[in-house]
Amino acid sequence: MSTPSAGSDLPAPTPLPYRRPSGPGRALVDGWVVAKRNLIKIKRVPEILVFVLISPIMFVLLFAFVFGGAIDPGDGVGYREFLIAGIFAQTVVFGATFTGAGLADDMAKGIIDRFRSLPMSPAAVLVGRTTSDVVYNVLSLVIMALTGLLVGWRIREGFLDALLGFGLLLVFAYAISWVMAYIGLVVPSVEVINNASFVVIMPLTFVSNAFVPLESFDGVLRQLVQWNPVSALTQASRDLFGNVSASAAAPDVWSMQHPALYTLVWVLGILLVFVPLSVRQYSRAGG
Amino acid sequence: MTDMIRATGLRKSFKEVQALDGLDLAVPEGQVLALLGPNGAGKTTAVRVLTTLLRPDSGSAIVAGVDVLADPDGVRARIGLSGQYAAVDEHLTGLENLEMVGRLYGLGGAAARRRAAELLDRFGLTEAGNRPSKTYSGGMRRRLDLAGALVAAPPVLVLDEPTTGLDPASRVQMWEVIRELVSGGATLLLTTQYLEEADRLADDIVVIDHGRAIAQGTADELKAQTGGERVEVVLAEPSMVGAARAVLAEVASGEIELKAGGRELTAPVAGGLAALGHTVSGLQQAGIAVLDLGLRRPTLDDVFLSLTGHASEAPAGSPGDPDSAETEEALR
Structure with a gap:
């Protein structure tokens, strides 16, 4: 880097008229400002929420009534009861698409340029976006749980266990949000992100025990299913909601024996990779 | 005189395209410099480098006494940027938009609200302040975006094609606003493809083509250069x-x-x-x-023609087509 040649003077850094927050707390403070901005959008365009909430209801009803009779999980638990945790898992994972779509939209509209020209934390836009999407997921879980209760799903373990189950679903969805955040910053438009997430998330949720029992898969597919984190998430939720029959032992694989732990390992791994990756991508966006 | 913006030998290429090819710029404190050039001349790339949005391949830039490459965050705290398309959130009201920007500059909640109300008043947007900005006209959005650049009362302002795509009446209104700003003592770098705009607003004009400054001077000096x-x-x-x-x-x-x-x-x-x-x-x-x-008397169009060998082009960008200018910039 060359020093500007002599000529007129350069000023000393001009003093700032205000004091800026600093340190890691700034990512949270700024992130909350961005999250509030995203949540205002829900207030202004409530139509978004209608569809966010209708599709999980539709999923619960479709699977319960269309496949309800055809698939027998086989361990004494009815299919509807078996199914609900799978639908929870699938829906919250799909919810991450919002994160990617929101960021792709912000990129396209130039808001990201505005944010990037401000002295804010480079993680704030991503922290804000992933945080506001937790709100979407909480709402859709509540709606799905109510619909599930209507069609015969029951929480058979303690209330606290059930809360842990919901917590695990949200934490996993949060991690997937960061993956989608990265994709949202890389792809050129909202249309692409919707298709991209479909391509990633459909196999992830269908090649799992979310809709069909693990026992019905063979060979390589079975290996994939039992190590798929969505399977572990679903298995852990079923355990915590008490939607597995007491007599049936969990499949004899570490991931299925310790599904909650295995899920959390994935959560940690995803965050460790995708938080720095996304923040770096954000910092050089458009460059 | 003290230079609030100084760029030396900026180079940046995108694939085979040399967007900046050794650009030097200096804007003394309190002055207005217009960077004048056609679409694809490198204006937006220069702005993006000076506002820390883009790292140059080589060269250096000091803005408000802070090195753009060494301390980008320090630069961001001292500049206000208003882009060529209004980067306001369409679902937020005018007030919410400005308040959010204030918070992100580091103002406290009450201070951010006060400042937002003050700016809305100054830009004639108080009445519209509680409506989502989606309902604003193009000119109103542009003013709101400009207000966003002023939230922290930065010593250096950078306006990238502030009137591209505006109707003539809104353009004149925007010029008045900008002139008023500058009389307040801010240093301003402005890019434009409108010769008239540079003529009206700038103390000094740098004509840029193919990523290089090809002429510099006041509007009168440039015209004299072309002939009396x-x-x-x-x-x-x-x-x-x-x-x-x-x-x-x-x-x-x-x-x-x-x-x-x-x-x-x-x-x-x-x-x-x-x-x-x-x-x-x-x-x-x-x-x-x-x-x-x-x-x-020669117009700046004549100046442009004689300097570049090609006429200044009609603007391709319009408010409904936010990508066009950038795309062309990248394609050249």
Whole structure:
């Protein structure tokens, strides 16, 4: 880097008229400002929420009534009861698409340029976006749980266990949000992100025990299913909601024996990779 | 004088495209510099480098005393940027937009609200302040975006094509706003493809083409560089060219040009009004009918043409097409 040649003077850094927050707390403070901005959008365009909430209801009803009779999980638990945790898992994972779509939209509209020209934390836009999407997921879980209760799903373990189950679903969805955040910053438009997430998330949720029992898969597919984190998430939720029959032992694989732990390992791994990756991508966006 | 913006030897290429090719810039404190050039000249790339949005391949830049590459965050805290398309959140109200920007500059909640209300008032948006900005006209959105750049009262302002895509009335209104800003003492770098805009707003103009500064000076200096005043005559009858040329020869200080289908004559003159008066009486005495007659000073369009060898292009960007300018910039 060359020093500007002599000529007129350069000023000393001009003093700032205000004091800026600093340190890691700034990512949270700024992130909350961005999250509030995203949540205002829900207030202004409530139509978004209608569809966010209708599709999980539709999923619960479709699977319960269309496949309800055809698939027998086989361990004494009815299919509807078996199914609900799978639908929870699938829906919250799909919810991450919002994160990617929101960021792709912000990129396209130039808001990201505005944010990037401000002295804010480079993680704030991503922290804000992933945080506001937790709100979407909480709402859709509540709606799905109510619909599930209507069609015969029951929480058979303690209330606290059930809360842990919901917590695990949200934490996993949060991690997937960061993956989608990265994709949202890389792809050129909202249309692409919707298709991209479909391509990633459909196999992830269908090649799992979310809709069909693990026992019905063979060979390589079975290996994939039992190590798929969505399977572990679903298995852990079923355990915590008490939607597995007491007599049936969990499949004899570490991931299925310790599904909650295995899920959390994935959560940690995803965050460790995708938080720095996304923040770096954000910092050089458009460059 | 103290330079609030100084860039030295900025280079940036995108694939095979050399967007910046050794650009040098200096803007003294309190001055307005217009970066004038056609689409794809490298204006937006220069702005993006100076506002820390883009790292140059080489070169350096100091803004408000802070090195753009060494301390980008320090630069961001001292600049206000308003882009070529209004980067406001359409679902947020005007007030919410400005409040959010204030919070992100580090103002406290109450201070951010106060500042937002103040700016809305100053930009004539108080009444619309509680409506989502989606409902604003193009000119209102642009003003809101500009207000966003002023939230932290930054010493350096960078406006990237602030009036591209605006209707003429909104453009004039925007010019008034910008002139008022500058009278407040801010240092301003402005890019534009409108020659008239540079002429109206800037103390100094840098003409940029293919990523390089090709000329610099005040509007008057640039015009003088292209040539001084001239008398133009458009004849009613092309057959009178010979006679008209003889009249003009008496006042001309250089070669007389014939253009536009053989009925328009242009003569460089030194005497201004006196030369015009002489021409008028000369033409009358000779009984030559004219369609148009006048004393012309070169426009910046002439300047541009003579400097670049190509005319300035009509703007391709419009509010409904936010990508166009950037895409063209990248494609060149």
